[in-house]
Amino acid sequence: MEFWTGDPTAGADAIQLSVDDAADEIVQTSRQQRLAFPGDPKCVICGRYGEYICDQTDDDICSLECKQTLLDRIAKAQSSAAIKKVPGKDECFYVSDGRSESMSLTADQTELLRKKLGIHVKGNSVPPPVLSFSCCNLHSKLLNNVESAGFDLPTPVQMQAIPVALNGRSVLASADTGSGKTASFLIPVISHCAAFRLAQNANNSTKRPLAIVLTPTRELCIQVEDQAKLLGKGLPFKTALVVGGDPMAGQIHRLHQGVELIVATPGRLIDLLAKHDMELDDVTMFVVDEVDCMLQRGFRDQVMQIFLSLAQPQVLMYSATISDSVEKLASSMAKDIVLISIGQPNKPSMAVKQVAIWVDTKQKKQKLFDVLSSKQHFDPPAVVYVGSRIGADLLSNAISVSTGLKALLIHGEKSMKERREAMRQFLMGEAPVIVSTGVLGRGIDLLGVRQVIVFDMPNSIKEYVHMIGRASRMGVEGKAIAFINEESKALFPEFVEVLKSSGAAVPRELANSRYSSKSLPSSKSWKKRKLG
């Protein structure tokens, strides 16, 4: 029997175990717990094996550490709510359809709540945040699925974005990595799709897609589709995955059977639309995840091509990092859009402890082997990010040879089968390290990963923010080590700022570099001044 009671703050002495387990050692930290096998209960905080039940909430948890995080989070949400208690199931503060008998937030309460939660909004008549999922007038099966997924309380981005999207408004939202953005668009999408189908005449056999989610990578599409299936279970809600690398015939077959949601990478979807007739007239929700990456050169034309083939859909766009130009372009895609940002935009999650190490390029490999061989510094499972596919191939080999550790490998040139297998092995804990290019840099929810090593700095600090975000989900603490040297000098001013704002030490060489100053004059004016 797995059970504990007691006050975690009082330490291990206060924990009382059932008689059967008295001899077993309590798992103290998330890292000491094994990963969950399919069908196992999962820790609601970190996703590892949910060996215990939290006595105060009945949630599955893996360790004392996650129990404490869970209780802290609940306490924080309660105080943040600026209202004496979190509403019970039938006690709503936000009511979307006026049918519930409960009260709505006043303008002052809404403002206070947003301030406490770090929610910033721009737009006309933005609905107030919700304090619970049960206040959103969701189909009972969807609500059950949300609860079964362990989502007891909405996160701040969910509190604000879900009611806005449920009201049919377009959204551009930015919030920390690992803060639950995926569910904040999937819940409104599933709600809309299920309601539409249930209202559709039963004899009407046409089941054209109702919503599209675009993401930049196949892995992210797979993850989003998995979560959509989980949250849409038992509802008239089917999904199709449309990504490169898998045979197109199977994807077309599935689409012809009738689906509500297409989760796709832009290139493959365009390819498919060009070769096969596909009616997109009923698509009224268009989601762009990792929007800043998707509206950059490379993806932008494809995304816009798909968008323009739809009849003015509601647009939901999300990322942890959003620039002014993306905000401008996104705003032009939808009328009366609501802009939502949580906390400090474009900053790394404060839950990730960053360590920047100055290392010359030639010394980087040895430095990495030193970290991976050090009990003190290596905290597996870990992701190592490199800049190129060849670099990834070479490095994963070198790690295995030099340290004896099994290092998996994933990049864009691997087949879909190899990429799926590498992910499976890593998530099942079969290897302590995975070497990756940017394919795992964004969006991927690598539950259990607490360490990221940025071997090659990416081209922008935004990508860096996404990469180190893999080390922490839902505020659980993680670590990031970044190797930096003169080769990344273009990033210095922003990198120094990011380190400082996170309270991380700035390496001496970086601090002293003339490239680190934001006010550094351009080379022309520099020359001018010298000559003058």
Ligand SMILES: Nc1ncnc2c1ncn2[C@@H]1O[C@H](COP(=O)(O)OP(=O)(O)OP(=O)(O)O)[C@@H](O)[C@H]1O
């Ligand atoms: N309300 C909630 N309560 C508990 N867990 C949640 C909740 N919402 C989401 N999660 C879990 O939190 C984790 C992170 O969520 P998600 O992957 O959506 O983050 P994200 O904001 O999209 O991150 P990124 O910017 O890195 O893509 C997931 O494991 C998800 O299942």
